[in-house]
Amino acid sequence: MNRYPDGIVKEPPDWLSRRGLLDALLLRLKGASQRLSIVLLDMLAIGVLWILVSYIISWHAHGVIAYTLVPWWLFGLGVVEAAAIWESFGRSLGHLVARKELRPREGGESTLGQRLVYYIGWHVTVLPMIGLLASPPWHERLAGLSLRPVSMEGHKPAPWWRTSSGIYVAVFLVVGLAAAVSVTMDEESLTRLFTQAGRTVKFWKALFSPDRSIILPSIRDLLVTVFMAVMATAFAVVVAVPLSFLAARNLMRGPIGRSLYTVLRGTMSIMRSIEPIVWAIIFLVWVTARRAPFAGVLALWVHSIADLTKLYAERLESIDPGLVEAITATGASRLSVLRYAVVPQIINPYISFTLYRWDINIRMATVVGVVGGGGIGQRLFFYLKNLAWQQAGTVMILIVILVWAIDYLSSRLRAKLA
Amino acid sequence: MSSNQTATATPATRNFWNALRRRALSFFLDWLVWGYVAYGVMYLLNKYWWTVPLERFYSTLTLPSWGWPLAILGTLEMAVWSRNLGRSLGLRAFGYEIWGADGKPPTLSQRVTRALLWHLSVLPLGMGIWLSPERPWHDQGAGTVVQPAPATRLAGRRKAIFSQWGLMSLFLIGFTIWLGWLIIQIDIGILFRRGDEGMRIWREMLHPDFRYFAVPDPAFELRNLPYSILDMAVVTLFMALLATIMGAAVAFPLSFLGARNVMGFNPVGWLVYFAMRGFFNIFRSIDTMLWAVIFAVWVLWGRPLAGVLALTVHTVAALGKLYSEQVEGIDPGPVEAVVATGGSRIEVIKYAVLPQVTPAYWAFTLYRWDINVRMATVIALVGGGGIGDLLFYYKNQGDWPKVGAVVMVIVAIVWAMDYISGRLRERIT
Numbered sequence: 001m002n003r004y005p006d007g008i009v010k011e012p013p014d015w016l017s018r019r020g021l022l023d024a025l026l027l028r029l030k031g032a033s034q035r036l037s038i039v040l041l042d043m044l045a046i047g048v049l050w051i052l053v054s055y056i057i058s059w060h061a062h063g064v065i066a067y068t069l070v071p072w073w074l075f076g077l078g079v080v081e082a083a084a085i086w087e088s089f090g091r092s093l094g095h096l097v098a099r100k101e102l103r104p105r106e107g108g109e110s111t112l113g114q115r116l117v118y119y120i121g122w123h124v125t126v127l128p129m130i131g132l133l134a135s136p137p138w139h140e141r142l143a144g145l146s147l148r149p150v151s152m153e154g155h156k157p158a159p160w161w162r163t164s165s166g167i168y169v170a171v172f173l174v175v176g177l178a179a180a181v182s183v184t185m186d187e188e189s190l191t192r193l194f195t196q197a198g199r200t201v202k203f204w205k206a207l208f209s210p211d212r213s214i215i216l217p218s219i220r221d222l223l224v225t226v227f228m229a230v231m232a233t234a235f236a237v238v239v240a241v242p243l244s245f246l247a248a249r250n251l252m253r254g255p256i257g258r259s260l261y262t263v264l265r266g267t268m269s270i271m272r273s274i275e276p277i278v279w280a281i282i283f284l285v286w287v288t289a290r291r292a293p294f295a296g297v298l299a300l301w302v303h304s305i306a307d308l309t310k311l312y313a314e315r316l317e318s319i320d321p322g323l324v325e326a327i328t329a330t331g332a333s334r335l336s337v338l339r340y341a342v343v344p345q346i347i348n349p350y351i352s353f354t355l356y357r358w359d360i361n362i363r364m365a366t367v368v369g370v371v372g373g374g375g376i377g378q379r380l381f382f383y384l385k386n387l388a389w390q391q392a393g394t395v396m397i398l399i400v401i402l403v404w405a406i407d408y409l410s411s412r413l414r415a416k417l418a
Numbered sequence: 419m420s421s422n423q424t425a426t427a428t429p430a431t432r433n434f435w436n437a438l439r440r441r442a443l444s445f446f447l448d449w450l451v452w453g454y455v456a457y458g459v460m461y462l463l464n465k466y467w468w469t470v471p472l473e474r475f476y477s478t479l480t481l482p483s484w485g486w487p488l489a490i491l492g493t494l495e496m497a498v499w500s501r502n503l504g505r506s507l508g509l510r511a512f513g514y515e516i517w518g519a520d521g522k523p524p525t526l527s528q529r530v531t532r533a534l535l536w537h538l539s540v541l542p543l544g545m546g547i548w549l550s551p552e553r554p555w556h557d558q559g560a561g562t563v564v565q566p567a568p569a570t571r572l573a574g575r576r577k578a579i580f581s582q583w584g585l586m587s588l589f590l591i592g593f594t595i596w597l598g599w600l601i602i603q604i605d606i607g608i609l610f611r612r613g614d615e616g617m618r619i620w621r622e623m624l625h626p627d628f629r630y631f632a633v634p635d636p637a638f639e640l641r642n643l644p645y646s647i648l649d650m651a652v653v654t655l656f657m658a659l660l661a662t663i664m665g666a667a668v669a670f671p672l673s674f675l676g677a678r679n680v681m682g683f684n685p686v687g688w689l690v691y692f693a694m695r696g697f698f699n700i701f702r703s704i705d706t707m708l709w710a711v712i713f714a715v716w717v718l719w720g721r722p723l724a725g726v727l728a729l730t731v732h733t734v735a736a737l738g739k740l741y742s743e744q745v746e747g748i749d750p751g752p753v754e755a756v757v758a759t760g761g762s763r764i765e766v767i768k769y770a771v772l773p774q775v776t777p778a779y780w781a782f783t784l785y786r787w788d789i790n791v792r793m794a795t796v797i798a799l800v801g802g803g804g805i806g807d808l809l810f811y812y813k814n815q816g817d818w819p820k821v822g823a824v825v826m827v828i829v830a831i832v833w834a835m836d837y838i839s840g841r842l843r844e845r846i847t
Contacts, residue, residue: 055652183722184722230598234595273792274825278796282619285615287609288608399704399708
């Protein structure tokens with residue numbers, strides 16, 4: 001803004017010029033948005049705490065889930081009031097995060113009267129949001145307080161249990177943990193956790209006395225799982241490599257390029273958010289359970305495309321532009337630039353990412369089998385469903401060996417590529 | 419690879435054994451490749467020649483009893499000849515090459531001699547290697563050496579694609595795709611033949627039914643689950659949160675027990691170190707979903723506690739490994755400084771290790787939280803509770819609009835968590 005030292009600029013800035021007006025408006029908008037974000041953060045903090053507390057109360061008192069315990073308008077009103085009180089009479093979480101505090105403009109400590117005026121003025125100013133556009137806002141002017149960066153001079157920082165934000169965070173952690181514990185743990189299952197450990201003994205025993213008669217067929221299923229991962233990765237690479245160029249920010253310039261980039265990245269991000277298991281149940285219905293491994297491959301394929309495109313594109317975004325410029329400067333065609341400037345920089349990371357994804361796919365392939373996606377997972381789930389613990393343990397050993405071996409192999413190869 | 423590993427020079431014995439080990443590994447790689455080819459050929463013969471007429475036929479391997487020794491010996495022979503008559507995949511992978519002792523490329527007669535002598539030298543319990551480890555009998559007899567390939571390209575060398583290993587790699591890629599295609603029973607056509615069915619699912623999922631977003635679905639009263647989608651989403655988040663907190667709390671102390679630079683000072687320390695590392699590795703290889711099955715049998719099927727415990731166990735193992743690797747990668751300077759002032763092991767951890775690893779610990783924990791949220795959304799499939807319960811229930815009912823609604827909520831949760839944890843991690847590191 002136009003705050004030049006006096007010695008350099010004699011004239012005060014021209015407030016009537018367009019530039020000056022714009023500056024003034026910007027200054028006020030900045031102040032308003034800062035105060036508004038502080039208020040919103042405080043309201044969010046109080047609202048979440050309220051929801052958590054009523055969650056616990058309703059869960060324990062009525063055995064149902066309720067989020068506010070009161071009508072929603074009362075909830076809204078309460079949150080706003082609580083935020084106003086917190087900001088007026090203490091140093092709220094929002095102040096803490098923004099590293100600001102309320103202090104009298106003339107220095108010294110604020111009085112209760114000032115705080116009260118601030119509290120009343122807050123409603124007039126912040127709720128209609130008009131007063132916020134004044135600089136400083138109306139309620140601060142009325143109370144003679146101002147929101148300033150924290151100064152540490154003259155006093156020691158208070159310990160956390162003496163500050164309202166510190167107490168809030170502590171209460172929030174306790175309540176949050178209590179809510180988490182109370183919805184995820186019930187008496188019945190906790191009792192069983194401590195009394196019914198015997199139910200799994202057969203399974204652990206089976207880990208030491210595997211059923212040798214099913215090892216050979218299990219290895220065949222293991223091979224199917226490996227092939228599922230290989231096929232899914234191979235087909236995903238074929239799709240993801242071209243897509244990655246379209247999803248790299250530094251290559252996609254211009255309005256068309258940028259919108260394509262946004263659409264692609266968004267789609268990939270959604271596809272990645274859906275677990276392969278969910279993809280597998282969709283594809284299983286589509287290609288029918290008779291082709292279970294195929295459904296598994298399709299599920300892994302879709303998820304791998306999304307994941308690999310993201311990894312590849314991020315790698316493309318971080319290539320050294322100097323090399324590209326150097327080759328372009330020699331008058332090379334786009335293809336030559338790609339061949340001599342881009343590809344050498346990305347080939348090793350691409351292979352490394354692919355190996356990494358293959359490693360993940362092997363693990364995922366065992367899991368996808370559980371929904372009926374074929375391979376070793378299907379066999380394992382079959383045994384588990386029929387409570388054939390010894391066989392399940394045997395299969396589990398084989399899976400652990402496979403995953404271990406692939407993990408080792410892929411990390412060794414990746415270390416070599418890096 | 420250092421250049422002093424040539425067989426003609428007489429380097430330190432240790433280097434030599436190292437080289438020998440690598441040569442053996444490279445040989446086994448070749449053998450493995452040919453074994454894989456043999457498996458594929460057997461598979462194709464089974465499939466196309468004496469087909470077993472089974473509906474669910476895949477990966478069946480039927481060999482007569484005399485076939486096994488034949489297959490083993492045959493692949494062994496293939497490995498030997500492929501190594502001697504050109505640059506095989508195994509030689510290439512480990513960067514070796516066969517050369518004449520006079521520094522010239524080996525002649526054909528040298529190559530054949532080497533392959534034949536190999537049988538005399540290696541088959542009788544590897545006598546030719548043990549008795550003359552500096553240069554095994556078959557190399558001596560044929561006047562050849564096996565040495566690391568020069569880093570620079572030699573003039574007159576074939577292009578990679580026309581060399582034996584290049585052709586072999588191309589063949590293996592094609593062969594694998596072919597085999598995989600048959601084993602997986604890939605049938606692109608069915609996607610179109612049942613295209614109507616697939617499109618129906620997608621159409622219905624894209625018209626989600628949010629009727630029971632905030633109101634519990636009456637269908638669940640039978641199962642005593644008075645939850646709406648929103649309730650289940652909250653429960654899922656809590657499950658992931660609790661599992662991450664508990665997992666991190668357990669993994670934190672264990673990570674120091676699994677770090678070489680903290681434990682590796684005496685035999686007991688080493689023992690604890692290896693026990694911890696083994697624990698991390700084994701428990702990590704068992705997927706969360708499999709843990710969930712075990713815990714679902716233990717506590718009740720479908721209760722969130724089963725899911726929380728499964729997530730916790732896997733989190734402990736995964737975080738423990740990440741944490742302890744972080745501890746192993748610290749700068750030893752501060753540790754030595756604290757040790758030099760006479761600090762105890764606890765003090766070393768507190769003043770020298772912790773300040774260096776804390777940011778990374780936070781980053782890993784956030785990352786794990788992200789993964790746990792993802793896993794918690796589907797862990798219900800194996801009795802772990804959470805929002806997946808609704809997903810799989812509606813899917814079994816064939817109620818795709820409601821499946822669509824649940825999937826959209828899951829995507830929103832996972833996406834938001836991904837974003838938040840990514841932003842937080844950026845700030846930390």
